[in-house]
Amino acid sequence: MPRPPRRYNVGILASVLVHPGFVEQLDHPDASRKGVITAIYYLGTWTSYVFISRAASDRLGRRFAALAGILVTCFGTALQAGASGDGAYAMFIAGRIIAGVGVGIVSTSVPLYQRCVMICGSAWGCCCRRRWTNG
Numbered sequence: 001m002p003r004p005p006r007r008y009n010v011g012i013l014a015s016v017l018v019h020p021g022f023v024e025q026l027d028h029p030d031a032s033r034k035g036v037i038t039a040i041y042y043l044g045t046w047t048s049y050v051f052i053s054r055a056a057s058d059r060l061g062r063r064f065a066a067l068a069g070i071l072v073t074c075f076g077t078a079l080q081a082g083a084s085g086d087g088a089y090a091m092f093i094a095g096r097i098i099a100g101v102g103v104g105i106v107s108t109s110v111p112l113y114q115r116c117v118m119i120c121g122s123a124w125g126c127c128c129r130r131r132w133t134n135g
Contacts, residue, residue: 025084044100053108062113066106073102
């Protein structure tokens with residue numbers, strides 16, 4: 001199983017968690033809520049690795065699974081960006097989980113797709129022919 005990009009995510013989030021606008025929108029979250037915000041993302045990636053990524057790649061193919069993962073990640077990010085008001089914390093948490101699911105799909109399907117393209121020389125090369133001819 002590939003590792004999620006932990007350092008980048010936590011590095012960016014560290015600067016977001018202390019931003020005055022963020023703190024105000026989420027009603028001054030305490031340390032435990034900030035910890036949940038940081039950690040809950042990995043629940044989404046784990047869930048994706050265990051239950052979703054393989055099924056998505058098998059049904060959609062690696063190329064379209066990666067596209068679906070990107071769309072899921074964008075949706076989760078939009079939820080995080082739009083979090084405001086009374087339910088801002090819950091909306092942000094939901095967005096973090098959904099974005100984690102999307103990143104899990106992308107990080108499992110893209111390396112395999114790249115390998116297929118590298119071996120065959122084109123995206124619709126031998127890997128795709130093998131998929132259609134071998135059932």
